[in-house]
Amino acid sequence: MLLILLLGAAAVWSFAAARAHGWWFPENVSVFGARIDALFDLNLWITGGVFVLVFALLAWTVARGALPGRARPVHGDLRLELVWTLVPAAIFVGLAVAQLDEWRELKYAGARPHVAVTARVVASQFDWHFVYPGPDRRFDTLDDLETTYELVVPAGEPVVLQLVSRDVIHSFFVPGLRLKQDVVPGMRPEVWFEVRGPADLELVCAELCGWGHYKMAGRVRVVPRAAFDAHLAALERAFRSNGKDER
Incomplete structure (x- = not known):
């Protein structure tokens, strides 16, 4: 005893x-x-x-x-x-x-802030991809802005993310946000969060998704609104310089 x-x-x-x-x-x-x-x-x-x-x-x-x-x-x-x-x-x-x-x-979708989706998070073995709507503010059009590894979002306002998987079940987990959500093929759940000030956070996959699960990591960088707008502008310039805008 x-x-x-x-x-x-x-x-x-x-x-x-x-x-x-x-x-x-x-x-x-x-x-x-x-x-x-x-x-x-x-x-x-x-x-x-x-x-x-x-x-x-x-x-x-x-x-x-x-x-x-x-x-x-x-x-x-x-x-x-x-x-x-x-x-x-x-x-x-x-x-x-x-x-x-x-x-x-x-x-619950009806209780979260009624704001437009900031970015789409695309999980695949064994990387994180991020898609922002282009100047037309819509997804799945020719001017979508894509990047990998680092998700940049604005501080001081609600951020809504749409989660998509290309292959198997993943889990979007940002410990510093206390945010975790499974990403299931065929489903497009949305999550939201708000950070008051700048932050640099770790993003990991919390679901065993294959042999390379250990290396499926990224960053979530929270910046002031002006820096976020500048980030989108830089992505758009890179998009145009690569000749991807075929409109």
């Missing part, structure tokens, strides 16, 4: 030390990231408490069973079975209710 308590205390200390020294999550830059972190912490404390409780009961059971004397077989306990069924069910329902507002705001 003492060993179990010591291990539990060590786990709590390591958790607190990791947060205090910045060894926990990457710095959050998203306007909704703090709420995601709060939900994660809530889940962690609940599951951590259950972990300690279960192993303490296990240690007590082992110690009690090691006592001398004849063992008494137990065929079941209805009250105990009700407890270990209803308590987890209540916890799951409580967690579901606690995250409803965040889920609605982040995932």
Whole structure:
């Protein structure tokens, strides 16, 4: 029992030390990231408490069973079975209710900002490609602006991305934004975020997508609106100089 308590205390200390020294999550830059972190912490404390409780009961059971004397077989306990069924069910329902507002705001199309799609993210083995609408502000036309590896978006305003896969299931994951969304062939989900100021963020694929999954990485660079407009202008100049505009 003492060993179990010591291990539990060590786990709590390591958790607190990791947060205090910045060894926990990457710095959050998203306007909704703090709420995601709060939900994660809530889940962690609940599951951590259950972990300690279960192993303490296990240690007590082992110690009690090691006592001398004849063992008494137990065929079941209805009250105990009700407890270990209803308590987890209540916890799951409580967690579901606690995250409803965040889920609605982040995932429900009717609740997110009503702005045009900033860029289309195209995932393929094993690269990220990004498509911006050209001067006509529409996708799938001859003036689409394409780039790879680095996604540049404006700061201080909502950014909506459309996600597309060319081959297998990928997962668009930007830890600094607390944003993760599966990219499934045949579907075009949209995600949104907002970052108050400039940032340079890591983008990775969080779904095992083949032998080169480990190298499917990119960057998300958040810049002021003027710098974003300049980036689009540079892409358009490169587009025209390459002779791709056939209109």
